[in-house]
Amino acid sequence: MIPRGKLDIPFSDIFAGIGYCISGYFFSKHAQRSTITGTNQLMTLSVRTGLDLTLSALNFPPGTEILVSDINIPDMFNILAAHQLRAIPLPVNKYTLGIDAEQVAAAISPATKAILIAHLFGGISPLNEIAEIAKKNQLILIEDCAQAFQGEGYHGHPDSAVLMFSFGMIKTNTAISGAILQLNDPELYAKVDALNEQLPKQRINPYLKKLFKAMFISLLGNRRWYTLFYNTMMARGKDFDQVLSSFTRGFPGNDPLKKIRYRPSEPNKRLLERRLNAFKVAHVHLRKKLFREVMTGLPADVQIGYLNQKNTNWVIPIQCQHPEEMIRHLRANGYDASSKASSLVRLSNLTAAAAAAEKTDALSLTQLVYLPMDTSMSLPERMQLSALIKEKLP
Numbered sequence: 001m002i003p004r005g006k007l008d009i010p011f012s013d014i015f016a017g018i019g020y021c022i023s024g025y026f027f028s029k030h031a032q033r034s035t036i037t038g039t040n041q042l043m044t045l046s047v048r049t050g051l052d053l054t055l056s057a058l059n060f061p062p063g064t065e066i067l068v069s070d071i072n073i074p075d076m077f078n079i080l081a082a083h084q085l086r087a088i089p090l091p092v093n094k095y096t097l098g099i100d101a102e103q104v105a106a107a108i109s110p111a112t113k114a115i116l117i118a119h120l121f122g123g124i125s126p127l128n129e130i131a132e133i134a135k136k137n138q139l140i141l142i143e144d145c146a147q148a149f150q151g152e153g154y155h156g157h158p159d160s161a162v163l164m165f166s167f168g169m170i171k172t173n174t175a176i177s178g179a180i181l182q183l184n185d186p187e188l189y190a191k192v193d194a195l196n197e198q199l200p201k202q203r204i205n206p207y208l209k210k211l212f213k214a215m216f217i218s219l220l221g222n223r224r225w226y227t228l229f230y231n232t233m234m235a236r237g238k239d240f241d242q243v244l245s246s247f248t249r250g251f252p253g254n255d256p257l258k259k260i261r262y263r264p265s266e267p268n269k270r271l272l273e274r275r276l277n278a279f280k281v282a283h284v285h286l287r288k289k290l291f292r293e294v295m296t297g298l299p300a301d302v303q304i305g306y307l308n309q310k311n312t313n314w315v316i317p318i319q320c321q322h323p324e325e326m327i328r329h330l331r332a333n334g335y336d337a338s339s340k341a342s343s344l345v346r347l348s349n350l351t352a353a354a355a356a357a358e359k360t361d362a363l364s365l366t367q368l369v370y371l372p373m374d375t376s377m378s379l380p381e382r383m384q385l386s387a388l389i390k391e392k393l394p
Contacts, residue, residue: 001223001226001227001230001331001334001335001336002223002334002335002336002372002374002377002381003220003221003223003226003336003372003374004244004336004337004338004341004370004371004372004373004374005170005315005341005372005373005374006218006221006373006374007169007170007174007214007217007218007221008171008172008173008174008283009173009174009175009176009214009218009275011215011218013271013274013275013278014176014211014214014215014218016271016274017175017176017207017211017267017268017270017271018208018211018212020266020267020270020271021204021207021208021211021265021267023267024204024265024266024267025204040182040183040184040186040189041180041181041182041183042180042181042183042189042192042193042196043178043179043180043181043263043264043269043272044178044179044180044181044196044263044264045177045178045179045202045260045262045263045264045268046166046168046177046178046179046260047076047144047146047164047165047166047168047179048075048076048079048260049179049196049199049260049261049262050162050164050179050181051076051079051080051116051142051144051164052079052082052083052257052260052261053181053192053195053196054142054162054181054183054188054192055079055080055083055085056083056195057188057191057192057195058113058114058140058188060083060085060113060114062084062085063084063085063086063111064085064086064111064112064113064114065085065086065087065088065109065111065112065113066080066085066086066087066088066112066113066114066115066116067088067090067104067107067108067112067114067115067116067139068080068087068088068089068090068115068116068118068347069089069090069092069099069116069117069118069120069125069144070089070090070091070092070346070347070348070349071092071118071120071344071345071346071347071363071365072118072144072344072345072347073343073344073345074343074345075260076116076118076144077345077347079257080116082257086111087116087347088107088112088349089346089347089348089349090103090104090107090349091103091362091363092118092120092362092363093361093362093363094304094305094319094361094362094363094364095300095303095304095305095306095307095308095361096123096125096126096305096307096308097119097120097121097123097125097304097305097308097311097363098125098126098308099117099125099130101129101130101133104130104133105133108133108137108139112137112139113139113140114139114140114141114142115130115134115139115140115141115142116142116144117130117141117142117143117144118144118146118147119143119144119145119146119147119148120147120148120305120344120363121147121304121305121311121313121314121315121317122147122148122172122287122305122311122312122313122314122315123148123305123308123310123311123312124145124148124150124154124308124309124310124311125308126309127141127143127157127159127160128157131157131158131159131160132159134159135159140161140162141157141159141160141161141162142160142161142162142163142164143156143157143160143162143163143164144164145163145164145165145166146164146165146166146168146171146179147166147171147314147315148165148312148314149165149166149167149171149172149173149312150172150281150284150310150312151173151279151281151284152281153281153284153310153312154310155182156182156184160184161183161184161185161188162181162182162183162184162188163181163182163184164179164180164181164182165179165180165181165182166179167179167180167272167275169210169213169214169217169247169248170248171314172283172284172312172314173275173276173279174214174275175268175271175272175274175275176207176210176211176214176268176271177207177210177264177268178264178268178269178271178272180272180276196263197263199261199262199263200261200262200263201262201263201264201265201266202262202263202264202265202268203265204265204266204267207264207265207267207268208267213247213248216247217247217248226336230336241338241339241340241341242340245340245343249343283375284312284313286375287312287313287314287373287375288311288312288313289375290313290316290373290374290375290377290382291311291313291316293379293382293383293386294316294371294382294385294386294389295386296386297386297390298318298386298389298390298393299393301319302318302319302320302389302393303318304317304318304319304363304368305317313373314373315341315342315370315373316370316371316373317368317369317370317371318368318369318371318389319364319367319368319369320367320369320389320392320393321367321394322392323339323366323367323368323369324339325392326369326389326392327339327369329388329391329392330369330371330385330388330389333384333388335371335372335385335388336372337369337370337371337372338369338370339368339369339370341370342370344365345365346364346365371385371389372385
């Protein structure tokens with residue numbers, strides 16, 4: 001069976017991370033400033049940590065409204081709620097992966113102070129119009145780039161105040177944990193940096209445990225081992241998606257603030273620097289090529305994000321009317337597709353006005369199927385995958 005994806009890190013770097021942990025146990029070193037972050041950047045434990053720190057520095061009054069992409073991981077919405085802020089969700093277009101600027105303008109109220117844009121599935125949302133609206137209304141523009149890292153290919157919109165890049169377990173150029181927070185306002189940077197320095201440093205043990213998990217997941221990247229593991233879990237009556245997500249979820253549990261309010265350990269910082277220094281955009285081009293070849297001949301309404309001009313195809317989701325049937329069909333033919341490859345949720349806006357304004361091209365998570373993201377697939381395998389998808393389309 002072709003795995004749904006592989007961790008974007010070589011074994012050599014996983015072993016390097018383990019070595020950093022072992023040396024960290026025996027040789028304590030004073031924390032040093034990163035050599036790869038710029039003057040307006042700092043390392044945090046996660047994007048969740050970055051958002052929490054930013055909101056603490058901004059110190060908005062309770063009840064402040066934040067316009068948000070209506071799709072994100074639950075923790076991002078929970079962090080807003082923990083700061084007593086009200087998230088106003090706006091629908092993401094399934095073809096562009098962006099938010100309609102007119103809806104942004106219409107949603108602004110006297111209580112609105114910021115806009116949080118989530119760049120989903122590896123795509124970069126077009127922001128020119130939204131940035132103009134934010135500037136006109138004196139709103140802080142925050143970009144959640146957790147799923148959209150592409151090295152030198154994107155440094156954020158010039159008018160964005162905050163950008164957050166993730167290097168968690170399943171992200172592009174992963175360091176297994178860690179994030180880069182870019183703050184383009186010097187005053188805001190100074191406040192966030194000071195708050196980050198006040199956090200306790202995470203112990204080495206949790207990071208070392210994640211590295212061993214990463215090694216196991218990387219071993220599963222071998223098709224034979226993956227097929228054996230899949231068949232074993234199915235024979236034992238396990239939910240295969242749930243088993244895999246238990247390995248890769250960054251902060252399990254219902255209280256994200258308790259687990260994110262740390263600075264990254266020194267081994268984590270060292271591996272993140274190593275990964276950033278070694279990043280090559282060539283892998284991103286291989287993913288884009290895979291997307292193009294698998295999508296060839298498929299209807300446009302199936303292809304999520306196909307109109308996004310800066311899509312790095314971190315994952316390849318498609319939309320279909322009967323996701324479970326499609327998944328069974330693809331798995332039976334050797335392709336591990338899933339509807340649960342992501343922890344994304346949709347934050348509903350239940351007002352009648354919002355429901356009336358929402359267009360039919362809004363992204364729906366309930367009809368998504370994530371295809372295997374394995375760039376080692378041969379051209380015949382890619383063509384077969386495309387043909388199998390067509391067989392199950394209406």
